[in-house]
Amino acid sequence: MxxxxxxxxxxxxxxxxxxxxxxxxxxxxxxxxxxxxxxxxIVIKFISIGLYVxxxxxxxxxxxxxLDNRKAxxxxxxxxxxxxxxxxxxxxxxxxxxxxxxxxxxxxxFWYKVKFTDTLDLITYPDIDYxxxxxxxxxxxxxxxxxxxxxxxVGLIALALHLIxxxxxxxxxxxxxxxxxxxxxxxxGILFSxxxxxxxxxxxxxxxxxxxxxx
Amino acid sequence: xxxxxxxxxxxxxxxxxxxEHHNIEAEEHMSFLEMLDVLNEKLISEKKExxxxxxxxxxxxxxxxxxxxxxxxxxxxxxxxxxxxxMRAYKSGDTITIEPFRANxxxxxxxxxxxxxxxxxxxxxxGYISVNTGQAPDGNTIPVEKDQxxxxxxxxxxxxxxxxxxACPNGSAMLFTSAKVNHLEQLPQGKVEHNRRVKDMVKQxxxxxxxxxxxxGACSVExxxxxxxxxxxxxxxxxxxSVFVKK
Ligand code: HEM
Ligand code: SF4
Ligand code: FES
Numbered sequence: 001m002x003x004x005x006x007x008x009x010x011x012x013x014x015x016x017x018x019x020x021x022x023x024x025x026x027x028x029x030x031x032x033x034x035x036x037x038x039x040x041x042i043v044i045k046f047i048s049i050g051l052y053v054x055x056x057x058x059x060x061x062x063x064x065x066x067l068d069n070r071k072a073x074x075x076x077x078x079x080x081x082x083x084x085x086x087x088x089x090x091x092x093x094x095x096x097x098x099x100x101x102x103x104x105x106x107x108x109x110f111w112y113k114v115k116f117t118d119t120l121d122l123i124t125y126p127d128i129d130y131x132x133x134x135x136x137x138x139x140x141x142x143x144x145x146x147x148x149x150x151x152x153x154v155g156l157i158a159l160a161l162h163l164i165x166x167x168x169x170x171x172x173x174x175x176x177x178x179x180x181x182x183x184x185x186x187x188x189g190i191l192f193s194x195x196x197x198x199x200x201x202x203x204x205x206x207x208x209x210x211x212x213x214x215x
Numbered sequence: 216x217x218x219x220x221x222x223x224x225x226x227x228x229x230x231x232x233x234x235e236h237h238n239i240e241a242e243e244h245m246s247f248l249e250m251l252d253v254l255n256e257k258l259i260s261e262k263k264e265x266x267x268x269x270x271x272x273x274x275x276x277x278x279x280x281x282x283x284x285x286x287x288x289x290x291x292x293x294x295x296x297x298x299x300x301x302m303r304a305y306k307s308g309d310t311i312t313i314e315p316f317r318a319n320x321x322x323x324x325x326x327x328x329x330x331x332x333x334x335x336x337x338x339x340x341x342g343y344i345s346v347n348t349g350q351a352p353d354g355n356t357i358p359v360e361k362d363q364x365x366x367x368x369x370x371x372x373x374x375x376x377x378x379x380x381x382a383c384p385n386g387s388a389m390l391f392t393s394a395k396v397n398h399l400e401q402l403p404q405g406k407v408e409h410n411r412r413v414k415d416m417v418k419q420x421x422x423x424x425x426x427x428x429x430x431x432g433a434c435s436v437e438x439x440x441x442x443x444x445x446x447x448x449x450x451x452x453x454x455x456x457s458v459f460v461k462k
Binding site (some may be wrong): 059065068069071072073074076077078079080081086089090092112167168171172173174175176177179182 | 221234283285286287306312314317318320383384385386387424425426427428429430431432444445447448449450451452453454455
């Protein structure tokens, strides 16, 4: 759980860095070339298979743990209090399922359309000698729709909440705790969770409002 | 003070349980258990079955007085067992809900009494040292640094009451097991059998059907001896190294 979780976190960082290229005001050139590289490079292909397996493993493990634990707890108390644990740590599965649902929407909208349909325009740039798919155009169209933007924002809030508990929890699970470093890990975890979600959210928000102001 | 008690009644492990309401008159200086004694005297004088609850020392050291009071194992005060909780923590007119500890590995025997022998079996699996270490003077022949002795003692204060399991939404026994492992691990007499102990105690804990820790932290909040969750991280560390590193 902790290992797959931290692996997914490392993916989030790389994925974010790539996607922030969407914000470069060059009509999507840098992003399209990057996306072409990512979808044709053989090494990236293997890493992405690892990623799909990682997501599945993490989700399956999470669901098994929650079901096991429900059985281990047995009956419920008549009175429940805040001291029985905070909302975040008790709703990791709910938040995770929400993230999974969001991932399906996200991959259906981009990954599926890029890989398995030919609805995307091909485009050439003067300084490269091969054609690339205009994925930027597809993303920009999606983020012109206010409802898609809303789904992304809600999905990213769920991600931030999942990671606020998950980040520090993963360190405890691996036994990495120390009176000197743990307070720092906890603060970094919260900053990372909120920060990475905000940066991701910036992309649809920026593209939506940039489009509005263009009309 | 006038109190309304909502007490869990259950004939035996297989019976269906239910809450029973009782109005009683108690004094502020009574302990929580003395207040329950008043209830039972009243029930006995009415020729009814008294409420079964566990207790032994009534001074906060044996860990017998298990019950959940208004949703909190051992009641509202931090670092306090039920027997050390006093009625001055309540006001006249209060309604108090009293339930047994709930976890599948702690089946109800009767009313508020649960079977915590799963803890005994975790201890039997490795929570000891196999040689006789002699009397106190023999112990003192091996010097232990003060800080280390204090840390070991912090873990050793666990009274095995089970409040951690009762509080945990996963019904996990990680706080108890980790306290017992770390207590011995930090002393030279216990260090020798450390790897075997970690593996055996964790194995027994899983076998007893306790849930898996997801670092909720409710255990430490409710622990009457304020055992820290740092023990859990240390147990994870020792377990990983005993499985992957040490032979
Ligand atoms: C895609 C991005 C995701 C990331 C970066 C992520 C990350 C993490 C991390 C770091 C943890 C803490 C591990 C630990 O406590 O040892 C965790 C826990 C958890 N995650 Fe995720 N997760 C993601 C998606 C999901 C999904 C799709 C689910 C599906 C249901 C899920 C379900 C859970 C559950 C149930 C836990 C708690 C496990 C426990 O109680 O021990 N996560 N996650
Ligand atoms: S760790 Fe605390 S709550 Fe758990 S058994 Fe020991 S004393 Fe009781
Ligand atoms: S009766 Fe012994 S700790 Fe409460």
